[in-house]
Amino acid sequence: MLVYVIRRLGQAALVLAVMATLVFIAVYAVGDPVAILASPQADQQEMEAITRRLGLDRPLYEQYALFVWNALHGDLGRSFVYNEPALTLILNRLPATLELALTALLISIFVGIPLGLYAGLKPQSLGGHSIMAGSILGFSLPNFWQGLMLVLLFSVMLGWFPAGGRGTTRDLFGVPVSFLTLDGLAHLILPALNLALYKMALVIRLTRAGTREVMLQDYIRFARAKGLSQTRVIGVHVLKNILIPVVTVLGLELGSMIAFAVVTETVFAYPGIGKLLIDSIGRLDRPVIVAYLMLTVVMFVIINLVVDLIYAAIDPRVRLEEAKA
Amino acid sequence: MSEQAATPAPTAAARPAEKAESLLLRHVAAFFESPLAVVGLAGLVLLVAAALAAPLIAPQDPYDLAQLDIMDGTLPPGAESLAGYTYWLGTDEQGRDMLSAILYGLRISLGVGAVSVVIACAVGASIGVLAAYAGGRIDSLVMRVVDLQLSFPAILVALVLLAVFGRGVDKVIIALVIVQWAYYARTVRGSALVERRRDYIEAARCLALPKSRIVFRHLLPNCLPPLIVVATVQVAHAIALESTLSFLGVGVPVTEPSLGMLIANGYDYLLSGKYWISTFPGIALVAAIVAINLVGDRLRDVLNPRLSR
Numbered sequence: 001m002l003v004y005v006i007r008r009l010g011q012a013a014l015v016l017a018v019m020a021t022l023v024f025i026a027v028y029a030v031g032d033p034v035a036i037l038a039s040p041q042a043d044q045q046e047m048e049a050i051t052r053r054l055g056l057d058r059p060l061y062e063q064y065a066l067f068v069w070n071a072l073h074g075d076l077g078r079s080f081v082y083n084e085p086a087l088t089l090i091l092n093r094l095p096a097t098l099e100l101a102l103t104a105l106l107i108s109i110f111v112g113i114p115l116g117l118y119a120g121l122k123p124q125s126l127g128g129h130s131i132m133a134g135s136i137l138g139f140s141l142p143n144f145w146q147g148l149m150l151v152l153l154f155s156v157m158l159g160w161f162p163a164g165g166r167g168t169t170r171d172l173f174g175v176p177v178s179f180l181t182l183d184g185l186a187h188l189i190l191p192a193l194n195l196a197l198y199k200m201a202l203v204i205r206l207t208r209a210g211t212r213e214v215m216l217q218d219y220i221r222f223a224r225a226k227g228l229s230q231t232r233v234i235g236v237h238v239l240k241n242i243l244i245p246v247v248t249v250l251g252l253e254l255g256s257m258i259a260f261a262v263v264t265e266t267v268f269a270y271p272g273i274g275k276l277l278i279d280s281i282g283r284l285d286r287p288v289i290v291a292y293l294m295l296t297v298v299m300f301v302i303i304n305l306v307v308d309l310i311y312a313a314i315d316p317r318v319r320l321e322e323a324k325a
Numbered sequence: 326m327s328e329q330a331a332t333p334a335p336t337a338a339a340r341p342a343e344k345a346e347s348l349l350l351r352h353v354a355a356f357f358e359s360p361l362a363v364v365g366l367a368g369l370v371l372l373v374a375a376a377l378a379a380p381l382i383a384p385q386d387p388y389d390l391a392q393l394d395i396m397d398g399t400l401p402p403g404a405e406s407l408a409g410y411t412y413w414l415g416t417d418e419q420g421r422d423m424l425s426a427i428l429y430g431l432r433i434s435l436g437v438g439a440v441s442v443v444i445a446c447a448v449g450a451s452i453g454v455l456a457a458y459a460g461g462r463i464d465s466l467v468m469r470v471v472d473l474q475l476s477f478p479a480i481l482v483a484l485v486l487l488a489v490f491g492r493g494v495d496k497v498i499i500a501l502v503i504v505q506w507a508y509y510a511r512t513v514r515g516s517a518l519v520e521r522r523r524d525y526i527e528a529a530r531c532l533a534l535p536k537s538r539i540v541f542r543h544l545l546p547n548c549l550p551p552l553i554v555v556a557t558v559q560v561a562h563a564i565a566l567e568s569t570l571s572f573l574g575v576g577v578p579v580t581e582p583s584l585g586m587l588i589a590n591g592y593d594y595l596l597s598g599k600y601w602i603s604t605f606p607g608i609a610l611v612a613a614i615v616a617i618n619l620v621g622d623r624l625r626d627v628l629n630p631r632l633s634r
Binding site for chain 2: 015023026027136137140141142143144145148149151152155156163255256259260262263266267277278281282289293296297300304
């Protein structure tokens, strides 16, 4: 096991280094930020001053060495636009995105599992068919389009929820959150629902497939023969056995949820890191783009690492195969 | 059928061809058994035809500024223009007929989706089949790269690539190819690993055929059915992804608007109740994606009898 953990940690570090280099080369090949930052009236001298201040006059390998050195010290550069450390900028907006992603995760679990259970128990009923049709739409329709339709229906036509922004926030342990105020909650509902729809479709499918499989097992027949109520059979015997794959997949999908928040946050003008990324791409604010990507890469590498380690702990075949390779 | 009539006594050489044809016919017949799939196929044919014929059937050329009249801006569906004809789906802020804009947008959306899938499919399938045939270190290296790429969400990778490349139809296609090739590589490798142990590959090796001929003429064709299924569904994914990127403002340029861009343009007006600028391109987009998915689902059932329930 120890050999496997060390090998896997080494791989994770390698992936991080490769991605950091790719991100750096890619982002620093983009456009000329000076042209965007300088005022249209700026003369040659002012332009050169800006270039020097941003460190863009040095050769690329020097910029790269500086980037690696600083990154190892937790400094991912200063935003060209806000003139603040890029990492601080992102960390300030991270709570909003995390709140959005977690709310979406909860919605997809607490709506998706009951719907999937129903569709699995009554696959041939009208309700079962409708749920499956809905989940196919949730899968295949573009996320931003679903968001637009939510806005059109609930904000423009019905006027129930606001169409954008984050609303009033209240501090919880020094972090501003919006689910503690009524206004913030109203602002959170639509974006969270939008982000949840795709995962909900996934949860419905997993739950339905699991339910259909489990219902055929002998222990379900035995539980019935014991005279247990339908509620207890489904609530305890079925639910417990289908939760494992659902939880595994959702854990893996948390990272992609934060990535997908880019789209949702743009639709709802929600001030999270996704909106910051899109704005920064538009303004060629390289340090912020790099900081966002590095944060995402680190997050994905950690998620994948944890999942692999858990698998290896549960299933000895995984680490044996790895040790052979 | 006509071939059979022409050769009443089939020779030994003609028999395999006839068998292949009947297999194809059987697949086609099986496909048409599902009414939903037929509806999807009909819708898809209609949309593709509309997209191809856009310059012929669109009421106006939406990108010829001479034909636009700013006085006709943001008219609701069914309104009459100053020149006297009807805007069935309304107009946008520049007085552009939405029906024409959608027909032209459909061309770009479907075109980008199809072209990117064809290129990604060719690249991915070649890499996948070569990796499977070579085996060993090359195989595990390629698969590591595939795993690595698939562990990041496609939308994020495409977003970064386009932030680097800038806007443009060609650049969107390149980004979509880079995002998608790994799916095909993995799919083809999976079936090639099974196929390469078969006797006909052994036979081809015994004939001392060149490696490239064995890989591309013998191995690859036998790995195609699962690839076709993945490719069909991926066209829908590619279209959705392109529209998302264009909506975010990193996709196609303003001069060649896809459906996603039309939707983005109408978004500001959506909040003030002018729903038609965003909604109708959206319906066209959704129709295209649903139609392709219906066809793809049926193809999967037909081509893979093990999966049919």
